Amino acid sequence: MGPDTPPETTSNTSREKLRADMVRLASGDRAALSDIYSATSAKLFGICFRILNDRREAEDALQDVYLGLWQRADRYDPARASPISWLATFARNRAIDRLRSSKRVRDALPEDAAMAVEDDAPLADSVAEDKQRDARIHQCLGKLEKRQQGAIRTAFFDGATYKELAETQGVPLGTMKSWVRRGLAALGKCLGSDNE
Template sequence: MSPQDEIEGLIARVAMGNREAFRRLYGRTSAKLFGICLRVLNDKELAEEALQEVYVTIWRKAGMYREGVASPMTWLITLARNAAVDRRRRIGGLPLDGDGQAIERLRDPAPGPEAQAVARSEARALQACLDTLNPDHAAMIRSVYLDGATYAEMAAAHGAKLNTVRTWLRRSLMQLRECLSR
């Protein structure tokens, strides 16, 4: 069974209220989803809160996932990114201390060697696939999905209509998914 098939199966069982499947899904996906939340929020505590929201959403909406529409990780990553972006919008910046100065936040120590090797391999594959896209569209993908920019920000930056940017991103993501599945 492929990892994708395993995660799809877990999501299907979570949709039926299976707590053990939920526990296993969390174990298989939480590190990656936390990384996405942390990248968008750049704050460990806020990322942890966003991750909790993500898993509450997964528990409630697992039945909404449709196989074949998107890979299970794409669906989960989208939930994580959206939760982190929403949280970022709500806070409007870093928390302030009593003097009105931004509090310095410390990051967790770097991941271990195995996780670093896996991440480098995945990053190389993603970079190779991003290189096959139109350079402007690849830059938008990075801005939106890695840096947390909004579609509206991208539309303004590129002088395009919001729906046009959405179409470009959707088509680019489909090309990426196809490339990464090879």
């Protein structure tokens, strides 16, 4: 998928992967639970935390969510809801159940408010997409010459200037700029080849 690929295409791919992981989990594939957790835990924790207003309670609720998911994955119906919507509802219900049984109700949101909780955490699809993109960037960086790789990593990840890089490496400023420019061109080519 290239720069002209609409974001919804990547989103659909991530959604389909999550849907496939749910099907795998329903058939007893334990590895699928780990994949689902990686893709959804940040969002589901956000939902639990907003309802319970307590980090430890939210962590316990999240644990309940994945334990319940392991036991009830076969109840997910892809024809009725997207996987993240179904999981979000599952997490919300777990958090509300925990809220009802908790004696800490005065600090938490009222149950009515839980229905309207807004969640500005990134969707699982976006998180998965970001992880794939980051992995691809690091893979392509690994293919560069060591000096280009080091210069680009230090410049873009550590915030070093061309002048600082040149001084550290003991090379003229023009040489350092050339290394980085050629490295970025090679990086762009590597990333572009994955999209063709």
